[in-house]
Amino acid sequence: MLPAGDPDHPVAKGAGIVRPARRPAGWIAPGPRPRTPDRDDVWPGPGEDLCYLAGDFRILQRVDGHRWSADDLVTAWYAIEQVASPTPPRRAVDLGCGIGTVLLFVAWAFPEARVTGVEAQDVSAGLARRSLAWNGVDDRCAVRFGDLREPATTEGLEGADLVTGTPPYLPKGTGIESSKVQCGPCRFEWRGGVEDYALAASRLLAEGAPFVGCAASRQRPRVEAAAVGAGLVLERYRDVVPREGKDPLFSVYVMRRPAAARSPEIEPPLVLRGKDGRFTAAFDDVRRAMGMPVER
Template structure:
């Protein structure tokens, strides 16, 4: 799971005030929680816990789309511990995060949406999220495709543990699993099957090219300690079903490297879309898709996604993505 540097933190209110950080910045989204409307299910009641359960902030009358989480009772370990919080993600699905660690952001959201849009015509039966981190893309994919079996692979023990607990909190253990292991070891991919959809948001900074955060989880999420995009392409190529698709996210400046990585792994690029943080700026990150050769699909360059307009408010295009992924827009 990757955070892309250089973006402003997003206030939970649409078009809200920006706050600047001294550390590298990311676009980070926080879902808005809601007032219950007639007929809407009451969310699970939090037992006493040492962490933070974030309240929902949603417009009156808004009902979360998609599947509902079914939190197992009598499992207090699924609720946030000290230094953790439980936040809304897609619809009523929630995610556990470290308050001082790696947190979900816009590149995760756009990657999950891009993957879902590319496969909506033939919903995947099996998905794999490589380097799933705390499980953002994994959970978003499980939300968009409630009949799919979803697998995450993550090398960091702390992140894998959070992802496993989030899967359990949302009641997804019957169809979603998280494997703690390094994707470079083929043994960690054995027995998964041939997925119709593979996703991944690789780290994008070679070690030594920047100052690594001292925050737990953050360094390996941004720096290529276990390899970069090439490793993800290699793992995807080992797994993909014949008609499957790999959807990834990288820094926009890495375009040549992404194409080279796909070719070296025996895959061919079929789609590319740049993401621009604000109108008038250059592209910061990109999402793309690759398939096995012989798909017959011509390469398609999609129009760039502009996240904020010149007025610093979310654009209609980005708000459309938020709606498609179960996030309310005010």
């Protein structure tokens, strides 16, 4: 039983923080219910919190480390849109899964799928594994610790119906790296960028399956070249605008093998907030699809 509390304030449980739900009256969480085991290690420890993600699924994060963001949410939604019908995926892989955000979104959306994350930071991999356990999906989901550029790390994961990835946006040496735990490798290409993610995905994709990822919007030429270098076709591309009137911040894309790719398409931008600062109707639709409460 989760502790009750004021929705505007975190609730302490053990050494960490359990964030309470912020939900409209009468809202019922969609999707599968968590099956949280009776284990202390799945709850937040010092410097960690447990936050809602999709439906009743939750995720563990470092308070002072890398935290899930709109990039993860939109990438997961875009990926799920590509494979939701007619047949849901049986196997999925999330490259550079970090703390497990996209992995958990996919596991929530497809309760029968086996989903594997690949992550090279031990702190992030540990958090992701504990989040899988908290939600009770570690019987069908797992995290492999290792470098996605090494074929041995992903051995046996070939034939995936969906591959996702949220590569870091910045080449090493192009900015000041944060000293916070996890944050440097999450933003800077310590272990490769979109080119390496595309190459890894090309080894794993089943025939006709998509690789769905994200990149800084200004990196479209790199994404296009990465697809070619991996023997894939950049099929779709959608810019994401943080606020109406602003330039695109990042973009989500779909790559497939040439034989399965459709005609290339650039979709209209997804605008997250209007000029008034409120979420747009389009972004509310994304959030609803991903099991998040929306109140107008």
